[in-house]
Each structure stands twice: as C-alpha cells, then as structure tokens.
Amino acid sequence: MGAPVVLTDGESAALALAVETLDAVRLGDLRDGGWPLHAAVTARRAETLHARVYDGDLARIALPADAGLDWLKATANPADDLRYPMKGPYASLRGGSPALDAALLLLCKQAHLLPAILIATLPADAARTLARDAGLSCESLDVIGPILHRSSPLLAVSAARVPLDVSEASRVHVFRPRDGGEEHYAIEIGQPNRSEPVLSRLHSACFTGDLAGSLKCDCGPQLRAALAQIGTEGAGVLLYLNQEGRGIGLANKMRAYQLQDEGFDTVEANHRLGFEDDERDFKIGAEILRSMGFSSVRLMTNNPAKVRMMETCGVAVAERVPLRVGETRHNRAYLDTKARKSGHLL
Numbered sequence: 001m002g003a004p005v006v007l008t009d010g011e012s013a014a015l016a017l018a019v020e021t022l023d024a025v026r027l028g029d030l031r032d033g034g035w036p037l038h039a040a041v042t043a044r045r046a047e048t049l050h051a052r053v054y055d056g057d058l059a060r061i062a063l064p065a066d067a068g069l070d071w072l073k074a075t076a077n078p079a080d081d082l083r084y085p086m087k088g089p090y091a092s093l094r095g096g097s098p099a100l101d102a103a104l105l106l107l108c109k110q111a112h113l114l115p116a117i118l119i120a121t122l123p124a125d126a127a128r129t130l131a132r133d134a135g136l137s138c139e140s141l142d143v144i145g146p147i148l149h150r151s152s153p154l155l156a157v158s159a160a161r162v163p164l165d166v167s168e169a170s171r172v173h174v175f176r177p178r179d180g181g182e183e184h185y186a187i188e189i190g191q192p193n194r195s196e197p198v199l200s201r202l203h204s205a206c207f208t209g210d211l212a213g214s215l216k217c218d219c220g221p222q223l224r225a226a227l228a229q230i231g232t233e234g235a236g237v238l239l240y241l242n243q244e245g246r247g248i249g250l251a252n253k254m255r256a257y258q259l260q261d262e263g264f265d266t267v268e269a270n271h272r273l274g275f276e277d278d279e280r281d282f283k284i285g286a287e288i289l290r291s292m293g294f295s296s297v298r299l300m301t302n303n304p305a306k307v308r309m310m311e312t313c314g315v316a317v318a319e320r321v322p323l324r325v326g327e328t329r330h331n332r333a334y335l336d337t338k339a340r341k342s343g344h345l346l
C-alpha cells in the first residue's frame with residue numbers, strides 16, 4: 001500500500017517506506033522530520049549498484065543530501081540500469097545493527113515489492129508517539145522478527161470433490177497460512193495409500209505458463225503432464241503452491257522478463273532486481289503433505305533442491321520421477337541456465 005511502517009528494537013526505531021511505493025509527498029514529509037535517513041537494499045542489488053556490503057546479505061546506503069525521488073527509484077529498480085549506468089557512487093554505512101533493515105527487507109519481499117527501503121532512524125519513544133498520532137502500524141522486532149523468518153503454520157480450510165479430465169476421482173483442498181499470506185492448493189487424485197510413497201508434484205504458480213500458454217518456460221506442460229501421469233496411475237497428489245515467479249510475484253517476474261529481453265539470464269535478472277535466484281519456501285509443500293498424512297513421496301521434479309528440502313522437512317523421497325516436457329525454442333536457453341546454474345537435472 002505504500003504506508004510507512006514503524007519497527008522498533010527497544011531503543012531505536014526505523015520509520016520505513018518501500019521505495020517502490022514512495023511518492024514525493026511522503027519523501028518530503030520524511031525529510032521534514034529531520035531524522036537521519038538511509039536506504040537499505042539486498043546484497044544482490046548492492047552488487048549491481050557497486051555498493052559495498054558490510055552487513056551480510058544487505059547494504060545500508062547513505063542518502064546524499066540532494067538525493068530525490070528519482071535517485072531512490074533508480075536505486076531500487078533496475079529498469080533503467082542500462083540507460084543510466086553511472087548511478088552512484090554509493091557510500092555504504094557500517095557499524096550498528098542491521099537487524100531492523102533485514103526485517104524490513106523481508107517485509108518488502110513478502111509484499112512482492114522490490115526489496116529496497118527508505119528508513120528514518122529515531123528514538124523508540126518518539127517513534128511510538130509518532131505511530132500513535134499518525135495511526136501507523138508500530139511493530140517490535142522481538143515479536144515480528146521470528147514470524148518473518150519462519151514460514152507460517154497452515155490451516156486446512158476446505159476440500160471438495162472436483163472431477164477432472166485426468167481423473168473423475170479428484171478432490172481439491174485449500175490451505176491458508178495463519179499469517180494471512182497466499183493460500184495454497186492440493187489436488188488429490190484417487191485414494192493414495194498413506195503408508196506408501198505417494199506420486200506427487202510440487203508445482204509453483206506460473207500465470208504466464210500455466211494459464212496463458214507461455215513458451216518462455218515449461219510450467220504449463222509440466223502441470224498438465226504431472227496431472228495426466230497421476231491420473232493414469234490412479235492415485236497421487238499435485239500441490240499448487242502460490243509462489244509465482246519463484247516467490248517474487250508476477251510484477252517482479254515481468255520485471256525479470258524485461259531484463260531477460262535486455263540479455264540477462266533468469267538468475268542474473270533476479271539478482272539485478274535484488275532477489276535470490278529462488279525465493280520460494282519449499283517447506284510449505286512438505287508441511288501440506290505431512291498434514292495430509294503422507295510421509296514418503298515419489299517426487300516428480302528435475303530440481304534437486306526440492307528433493308533435498310523434502311528430506312530435510314521430514315518427507316522421504318523414495319524416488320525422483322523426472323518431468324521433462326515442454327521444451328520450445330523460446331525456453332531452451334532458460335532450461336539450459338537452470339541446468340547450469342540451479343542444478344536442474346536434464
């Protein structure tokens with residue numbers, strides 16, 4: 001929404017705004033407050049900006065006195081990186097704790113905004129008063145930090161029979177994270193035996209591939225092939241996880257596609273935007289399977305990270321079932337990059 005958020009760590013506080021949704025009026029208000037301002041970006045974005053990283057996976061960047069809205073937007077958004085390659089030089093801050101910045105960057109990612117924030121630092125007492133007077137959300141790092149850093153427990157909300165073309169004996173289950181995040185779905189086909197490895201697919205949402213028939217990826221054919229195979233075998237589960245764009249959201253995936261049209265590959269594009277190669281939380285899939293009574297799977301995937309994460313989360317992978325379908329001349333380079341950089345198996 002672009003509303004400011006106040007986050008305190010006891011003594012000091014950050015009054016923070018996502019750069020993506022910042023406007024000139026709010027920037028003016030923040031400058032008028034007279035508090036020290038800085039920006040925070042992820043280490044991935046800092047790398048592209050040639051800013052020094054002193055804080056692990058993020059960088060706190062000093063705000064030049066004359067830095068306006070354009071400077072901040074360009075710092076957050078790589079859309080103009082090639083047109084304005086000489087942004088900066090950026091001076092990174094060091095010393096002090098970056099814990100508030102880290103939590104705020106996570107909040108940005110969860111809102112599917114570009115991970116870049118403008119932060120005013122002020123004493124906690126003053127921040128609490130300001131939040132109360134202005135009706136702003138005021139959170140404490142003690143409370144919100146642990147919630148941001150772990151995945152939210154899921155609630156099984158509802159389930160019903162939905163006859164599908166691949167099998168009439170299908171049920172759709174809906175799961176809702178308790179923190180109000182995206183819902184996820186499970187399609188259960190037939191009556192899988194809970195005491196044996198279940199044929200399953202963890203599918204990540206891809207609006208362009210699943211629904212629109214995009215040739216840039218292999219998601220649509222993978223979705224249909226997995227359902228068809230489960231239907232043919234007569235029993236299994238397809239999890240449809242709403243982690244669009246490997247967890248960065250559709251708006252950012254389209255930004256990544258724009259960068260890909262400029263010549264960057266799928267991994268480089270994510271990094272330039274400030275994201276990791278893959279921002280998905282694979283634990284969710286394992287949790288849903290366990291809650292449905294499954295402890296062992298025959299996992300349909302080419303992605304070894306999914307296999308590892310399943311095992312780590314207590315779901316044994318009895319077999320990896322390859323899922324190689326949907327190669328086109330548009331996605332050949334994309335699939336090669338995934339094999340080369342993300343370890344996908346061919």
Ligand SMILES: Nc1nc2c(ncn2[C@@H]2O[C@H](COP(=O)(O)OP(=O)(O)OP(=O)(O)O)[C@@H](O)[C@H]2O)c(=O)[nH]1
Pocket residue numbers: 202203204205206207217218219222243244245246247248253256257266270300301302303306323338344
């Ligand atoms: N950020 C980003 N996401 C993409 C891109 N292309 C596809 N996606 C998303 O990637 C997800 C699918 O992940 P993939 O890496 O293709 O495959 P996987 O799920 O890791 O592995 P498999 O199980 O073998 O399919 C979906 O959420 C897509 O929306 C891209 O270029 N950039």
Ligand SMILES: [Zn+2]
Pocket residue numbers: 206208209210217218219220
């Ligand atoms: Zn896709």
